[in-house]
Amino acid sequence: MTPPARRDGTPDKDQQPTRLRASEIQLSNARPARRQNVDPDQRRRKAATADSVAQSLGADWLVDDKPTEGVRLQKVLAQAGVASRRHAEVLIDKGRVEVNGKVVKTQGTRVNPNTDVIRVDGVRVNVNEEHEYFLLNKPRGMQSTMSDDMGRPCVGDIVAEKTMSGQRLFHVGRLDADTEGLLILTNDGELANRLTHPKYEVAKTYLATVLGEADKRLVHTLRNGIELDDGPAKADYVQIVDSHNGQSLIRIELHEGRKHIVRRMLKEAGFPVQRLVRTKIHTVQLGEQKPGTMRALNNSELTSLYKAVQL
Template identity: 60%
Template sequence: MNTPARRDGTPDRRKRAAQPSRAGAGRTASTRDARSAGRGTAARGTTQDDASRGAPQRGSARAASPQRYAAQAGKKKAKPQRSSAQPPLLSNAKPARHQNVASAESGGHTKLPWGEGERLQKVLAKAGVASRRVAEELIARGRVEVDGMIVREQGLRIDPQQAVVRVDGTRVVVREELVHVALNKPKGWQSTMSDDLGRPCVGDIVAERVAAGQRLFHVGRLDADTEGLLLLTNDGDLAHRLMHPSFEVTKTYLATVHGEVHRGVGKQLKAGIELEDGPAKVDSFQVLELGEGRSLVKVVLHEGRKHIVRRLLSAVGHPVIRLVRTNIGPVALGDQRPGTLRVLGRNEIGKLYEAVSL
């Protein structure tokens, strides 16, 4: 069989599969479409073979160069949208408690003129809340509160010494001169800053801080035989409120007592015990261990009277062998060693101020 020739006289080496089979019933629809398209192209003066060799035609760029067109289309393709399944830039913490946007009419924070105070995002960064960029996002999302009002304005200047700043409802302490430390008071030490009898006291542990000019208050007291958590701060207002029973800041103790404590003891202590200076009760009571004629119990209360835990447990027939305070409000002793100091973290400080409405 002779090889068919092209219009220009050269042999056509296209696959024979493209030609209609003699055994077929006739031309297929695809073959008829291809040939009719070829005739239409030829009528315009350009053959299909010319187009495949890149000859110019009045058709679209897509027909002239499919690969190039696809590449250009890929470049112009819109950027994919952020998937809702991906995590946000910031954690979805609870919003600030007071959902009011500050304004001049609402009596919010007084805007300071240029050059006075510090920008809010800088204050948050210095307080260790977040970087300045992230602090700006916190402000934009309405999670920052100044003097009781939500602030969304970027670059707002505030007085760090006077302004009350909260993030997600938690107070952020930005005054650099304030000190908040946790002490694990050892057994046998006095809860005083000095002792006339020369006995070891808390003041001996913080002597260097006192010498540097820091005036520290201890939050509550622990008798000499009681060990554990004692807070020290130079914020007198905070110390006073933490100790005052009206703010009901809880203290948690672990007590080793004589005898095996039965279930009824907890009910007695929660209902109230009449002591020589009036009735007293605990907020919660739990037996942790029993054995060898002793018990380890957990006592939580907000009373602050002298020797209150020892007197309550003695009143129900279980004198204290060892007593350790492990928590004051949101602050925990953890694994801190006896006689050591630990500077409180930002979250701990914020929760302390929140607990006493400061």
């Protein structure tokens, strides 16, 4: 039976609820569950989308039905200087971005910058932070090696700080000790191999100071081919830059990679080389860079080399 209330309408003091002291109150730190009533079909659709993205990338992106770690594609493009993240998202939406040869239109797609090949409008983007590319102006009298058993000056002396810090740089092609000029150094083995492979016919340009005052006959001889001990050789382009006082300055471009090819061609033609400088490889130019100095290749130079060797 319910006890009667007091005249003022309040419960009898014996029936009032017990008050808890502050020290006796326990608060729960648990957060309320989110999306407690997610549609099962929606879950399946999301899982199928993640799976299709992984397959399109041609990589093993799913482990135990969960995506592995990677970097968002728009962030990678922004870090590479292609565009801001927002603009990168627009490029992705328009289907202008490829990963490993597949067009990717899914926002938030994760990629591995160290292994995946990413292109925008068909042009490869350098996103691998582990790869380094340098242009060295090799001085005359220096060996094109990273070390020399005989203690002679070598390229490794200039890049000692890089090699000591763990970077294994190697040169693209060689220049003999008496030849100076442009030498590309990188730790990207695939690019280095292709740049030196005869299949891709990467052009190299030299400035040669020779004995004798050259005329158009030398241009004709070098362009049409000259017979050497190991077979015929010809230049792709020849220009007489200057000729006076018994010497000439010749610009010669060719894609041959045989040893001492420029010196041997000019000697056979009757114009022995006194000084030889390589000034250009494909579109990468030495410019006004001083001997013994090194600089990083810029994005446009690197993109041009990628195109030249179909990377």
